[in-house]
Amino acid sequence: MNIGDKAPEILGTDQDGKEIRLSDYKGQKVVLYFYPKDSTAGCTAQACNLRDNYDALRAKGYAVVGVSIQDEKSHRKFIEKNGLPFPLIADTDLKLVETFGVYGEKKMYGRTYMGTYRTTFILNEDGIVERILGPRQIRTKDHAAQILAEDK
Numbered sequence: 515m516n517i518g519d520k521a522p523e524i525l526g527t528d529q530d531g532k533e534i535r536l537s538d539y540k541g542q543k544v545v546l547y548f549y550p551k552d553s554t555a556g557c558t559a560q561a562c563n564l565r566d567n568y569d570a571l572r573a574k575g576y577a578v579v580g581v582s583i584q585d586e587k588s589h590r591k592f593i594e595k596n597g598l599p600f601p602l603i604a605d606t607d608l609k610l611v612e613t614f615g616v617y618g619e620k621k622m623y624g625r626t627y628m629g630t631y632r633t634t635f636i637l638n639e640d641g642i643v644e645r646i647l648g649p650r651q652i653r654t655k656d657h658a659a660q661i662l663a664e665d666k
Contacts, residue, residue: 515614521546522639525579526603526610527591534579534603536641542577543644544637545661548616550630552592552602553586560632560654561598567658568599574662575639581605581618584632636661 515521525534525546536544549557564571564578571578578600582589589602603610610618611630615643620629632652637644647660 515635515643515646517643517646521635521637521643522610522613523641525584526581526605528603529586529593530603531586532601534601536637537636539577539579539641541639543575543639544641545571545578546575546613546614546637547578547632547634547635547657548581548611548630549632551582552588553595556654557582558592558596558651560657561592561654563597563639564600564658565596565598567662570662571658576661579603583608583611583612591600608650634661 521536523536525536528534531542549560552555561580568578580600580602583605585606586604589604592601605611608617614635616631616633618628618631620627633649634647634652635643638644653660
């Protein structure tokens, strides 16, 4: 996905097995954020920052939807433990991460593995990608401020 592309209508299934569709957010901007793994330090910091600033994001017309490849049970635990007010899509079949181009080879501590690149897509009210914050740009402890900042 690139700036100017339209996001798919069916985004996936959330922590409760509910299908999440782009049309569920008609008239709202959507923060579609992809993160590597539930309950890891960086992902928890990012989710909690979005939670703590959720009212400010909503006041500016944003809906927030998280995506990772963990299953519904993992997402439910993550939401309950951290009091997250937004849905998390369980992309266990890798369909959404591959559609958005945020899944691939990663390296850490000399080990190579496949995983999700921490990336946030800001979709406008029509579901068009307006902004992309990539892995090197995202500050997990200050992510909401990055989203609320003016473009560029």
